[in-house]
Each structure stands twice: as structure tokens, then as C-alpha cells.
Amino acid sequence: MAYADDGPTVSRQQKTVVPLSECGMARATDLIGDRWTLLIVREALYGVTRFDAMQADLGAPRSVLSARLKHLCDIGVMTKRPYKKPGERQRHQYVLTSKGVDLALPLMALMQWGDKHLRDDAPPAQIVERASGAPCHVGLISEQGAPVSIGKTTFKLH
């Protein structure tokens, strides 16, 4: 992997690596790569599902939040559903679908990166096993289920 401390890296000359439109990552950033969408998903993962609560947490303009939530529902990352606690009025909540829950991993990876590189003190949230409380981290795993250092990997193109 090209790396600033490895000495004079030579650039690939001419060719596109993978056409952008073909790459899952590009499609992903197309769908969710903006200022708010991932933060909204983070809210949902934390269990915040109501419009106003999200708005209060994020401070995003209501119109933007509204549009983003609609979009997230459209692409199947969240669903909007009514719910009613006994004795309370009916409300709406936005809940992650399984497609949305799968975003937890990229999100945790990003959180991990931010906590490592963008702050000096201890991170405010940690990923732990629910049962034991033992901390976990995001990493690469081999076919045999063993952790793999990222430096020992490449992209293989088809």
C-alpha cells in the first residue's frame, strides 16, 4: 500500500483502477457520503429513532434531516413506522433495516479512526461485547478467522 514514509513511491501511470460506477464503495458514498447521513445512522444505532431527538442531537436543519430520512427510507436503510406506547399518543419512529444495521461496521471503523487520530484523550464511546463488557475493535479477518494486519493486504482486481 502506498505510504508516505516508504520512500519515493512511484505512481501508476495511466489506467483507471476500477471504473467508479462499478465500485461498491463509490456507490456507497453516492448514497450516504454527505455531511449528515452517517451521523443519522449513528443516532439510529444508538437507539435514537425520533425526528426531534435526532434533530436535537445533531443540530442539523430540520429540512435537511427530513430529506435525509426520506432518502434513507427510499434506499432501504431505514423504515418509518408508527408506534404507540400505552397511554401516549401515536408517534413515528425511524428504525434501521438489516441493510442499515450493516452500516454499523463502516461506522465503527470510522469512529475508531477518529478516536485514534482526531483526539488525544480517551474516546467517549467504546465497542464492547454485550455479555462480558470486553472491548472489541474493527479489523481485518482472514478466511480462517484470524486477525490480519492491514499492511499485509492488497486489493485484488477482477
Next chain:
Amino acid sequence: MAYADDGPTVSRQQKTVVPLSECGMARATDLIGDRWTLLIVREALYGVTRFDAMQADLGAPRSVLSARLKHLCDIGVMTKRPYKKPGERQRHQYVLTSKGVDLALPLMALMQWGDKHLRDDAPPAQIVERASGAPCHVGLISEQGAPVSIGKTTFKLH
């Protein structure tokens, strides 16, 4: 973790989970959460380091690419350096710092998500161990180095 198929999830009532400004993830999306930045980092990881090559791959407006690269250098994710292959003119290249290389993991996680949920056929790029060529994937790893299913984890707040 709240999940659309788990039945009527009840929303947390009032409180902010972690103040946005405190969260590594929020800081991260602040720095790199836009349409192009992650794609630029992807280019760099693939080994594309020259302005024009990136522009051709991404199709981003040159002014935006220019601004993003400048920003990435400012925040220490990339560095700009001159280089010269014998017999060629001197050029510039943008290379990832170690801080930038660490973005590979969130990026791979996102790619994995996109490949799983945003396409039906086989993904165009795969993460493999350099030595053996065996495929890897991004996942959660326990303290003991064992893979952990994401459903068995939560966020622990401090």
C-alpha cells in the same frame, strides 16, 4: 442494537448520547464526510497519486479536487511531494501519511457494505492477503483476537 425486524423498538426519550463534538466519528465526518474525500483516499490507496490521473478516474471538478487535496494535506492525511523518475520531468504526487493509510479500514468496511447491499454480481475488487492471495474481510475482533459477531456488541459510553 435497534433493528427493524426486532419488533416495536421503543425510542430513547430525551438525552443526547454523546455530544457530537466529542465523538471521533463526528469529527471524522466533519473532516472527510463529503462526496469526494473518501474516493480520493481510495484512489491513493490504489496507488493513483497524480492530480490528472485522479481527476480522470473520479470525474470530479478540477477545482473541487484541488481544494480537497489541499485540505487532505492540511489535516495530515496526505502529503504533497515532488518526484522525478529518471529521464522524466519532475512532477508532484500526493501520498498518504500513516494517518491516511489508517483510513483504509473504514474504507474497506464501506466497500464491503456497498458490495453486499448495492450490487448483485461479484464485486470488482477484493481484499486479499498479499502473501497468499487469500481473501479477507472487515469485522469485529475481541481482545483475544477472535472474531465477534456485530449483534453481540453495544456501545459503552463513559
Next chain:
DNA sequence: GCCATTAAATCCATTTTTCAGACTGAGTTG
């Protein structure tokens, strides 16, 4: 039924960002 309240939006005017494409300037090749 009528009023106040709350949740969930939408609307508006202003500022910021994006975009496509033309242009610039430095260094290289013929």
C-alpha cells in the same frame, strides 16, 4: 367541542458549495 401543546415537517431568504468548462503557466518534446 375548543384550546394549548407537541411532533414532524415544510417554506423562505441568504449564504455556501458544486459544477462544467475555459483559461493559465511552467516544463518538455520535436
Next chain:
DNA sequence: CAACTCAGTCTGAAAAATGGATTTAATGGC
């Protein structure tokens, strides 16, 4: 010197984000 390549900058139009005010729909209390 003319043409070409690379790495940008500049420009004006279009799109998106912003903070704030307003709207709508569903209560619960009186």
C-alpha cells in the same frame, strides 16, 4: 519556436445547506 502535458485557477450558473418562521396533524385537558 510550436505543440503538448500536467497541475492547477477562474468564472458564472446551478444546486444544496443554513437558521428561522410557519404549518399541519394528533393529542390531552378543560
